Amino acid sequence: MAERRLFQEYNRYKKSPPSKSNPQIISLNPISEDNIFNWQAIISKPTKKDNPFYYGGQWKLSIAVSRQYPLEPPVIKFITPIVHPNINLKTGEICLDILKKDAWSPAWNLEHLLVAILMLLDSPEPDSPLNIDAANLYRHDPVGFQSMVQFNMWKVGSFVDVKKSTPTTITKSNQVIRDVSGSKIRAIIA
Amino acid sequence: MSTYEEEHNIQDRANPRADDTTARGRQHATLSNIIDTFLTTSGSDTPSNAYAMEALTSALHHLSDADGSRLAQTLMESLQDSGDIDGKRSKGVSQEYLDTLERVKVSSISEDDAFCPICTNKFKDDKYPLVVRLPCGHGVNHIYDLECVGPWLQMNSTCPLCRTNVLEAEQNRRKKIEEEIRRAKEEDSEEEEEDWDVYG
Incomplete structure (x- = not known):
């Protein structure tokens, strides 16, 4: 059942890409068509209007779907490091109730989850933090939090080129994404 | 004349357990039907499920004792974990x-x-x-x-x-129906009383 449902989702995303209805979702697809259980997605917050802290950023996510899907939620992690009260900076683990078995619903799909994660970026929940420092900063010093977020985005190079692209015209060619393991990051840090 | 039980050197199971009316049929379980009951009734706290669980655990225990299999141990642990979860809060329906x-x-x-x-x-x-x-x-x-x-x-x-x-929705629905029935009955009996007033 998991396989069939995933292929159906994949076909639907191919027909009408999620980026059409929600420009903050740049891509959502299986890493390779040979394995429908491993997906990746890129989400973004292009302008300050989209988000006062994370504007100009974009992040890559890994989505590991279990064979029990949709009875069990997929495991979603940030591959691009992000400073956020509810996201582990090192592992990319996300603290979001609907990603856990208790609050997940089988009527949701992968696109719904990306929308939920985009909303988590808009409204962090400092009371149940995975990144305690970020939570404290967010609670007591929003301006400092914003600088921290932007500094980290600069450090890992996860910017959308805002000048060249507006929310609706982001294409794959102008994305700048570097993974934690990517050599480009090391070059920047060094 | 010797009975069937004596000939086969077994105890008469029917007589001593005559009061035990539950599940006297086929007592021995094959691995396949243990797994089957385990899969189909997983989540509900039926005795057969507990029995299957026990059987599976002991089978795994043998396996891990015999060749120190790590897989058997991990399987056992996960079995216990799932058992705990089911025992503490079986949130599902039957x-x-x-x-x-x-x-x-x-x-x-x-x-x-x-x-x-x-x-x-x-x-x-x-x-x-x-x-x-x-x-x-x-x-x-x-x-x-x-x-x-x-x-x-x-x-x-x-x-x-x-x-x-x-489950709650179903309960509420039933309560409502019961209440309606009770109300209807009360009205009926009131009417009857009135009738008595008139004719009594």
Whole structure:
């Protein structure tokens, strides 16, 4: 059942890409068509209007779907490091109730989850933090939090080129994404 | 004349356990039917499930003792974990409950492209559809393939679309019906009393 449902989702995303209805979702697809259980997605917050802290950023996510899907939620992690009260900076683990078995619903799909994660970026929940420092900063010093977020985005190079692209015209060619393991990051840090 | 039991050097199981009316039929379980009961009744606290669980655990125990298999140990631990979870909060519904869910005829579904929210297949594409409606109340029409919503409800008794607890919804519905019946009865008896006043 998991396989069939995933292929159906994949076909639907191919027909009408999620980026059409929600420009903050740049891509959502299986890493390779040979394995429908491993997906990746890129989400973004292009302008300050989209988000006062994370504007100009974009992040890559890994989505590991279990064979029990949709009875069990997929495991979603940030591959691009992000400073956020509810996201582990090192592992990319996300603290979001609907990603856990208790609050997940089988009527949701992968696109719904990306929308939920985009909303988590808009409204962090400092009371149940995975990144305690970020939570404290967010609670007591929003301006400092914003600088921290932007500094980290600069450090890992996860910017959308805002000048060249507006929310609706982001294409794959102008994305700048570097993974934690990517050599480009090391070059920047060094 | 010697009895069958004496000839075969076994105890008469029928007599000493005559008062034990439950499950006297086939007592020995094959691995396949242990696994079967384990899979089909998983989540419900039936004695047979506990029995299957015990049998599986002891089988795994043997395995890990025999060759120190790590796999057996991990399997055992996960079995215990799942047992704990089931024991502490079995939030799902029973198979009986699933059997009593309201069936929906596919021909009665007005939308042509109505689909099951879980598998996202159209009901009408299914050759042998078995569609059920959950008792969510508040005038919504939450229908699913029984095949899809069944396993979910056995783990979690909420409607995937609106999170209404179907067990509670069902209870409330029954309470309402009972109350209505009681009220109707009371009215009846009041009327009777009045009648008595008139004619008595």
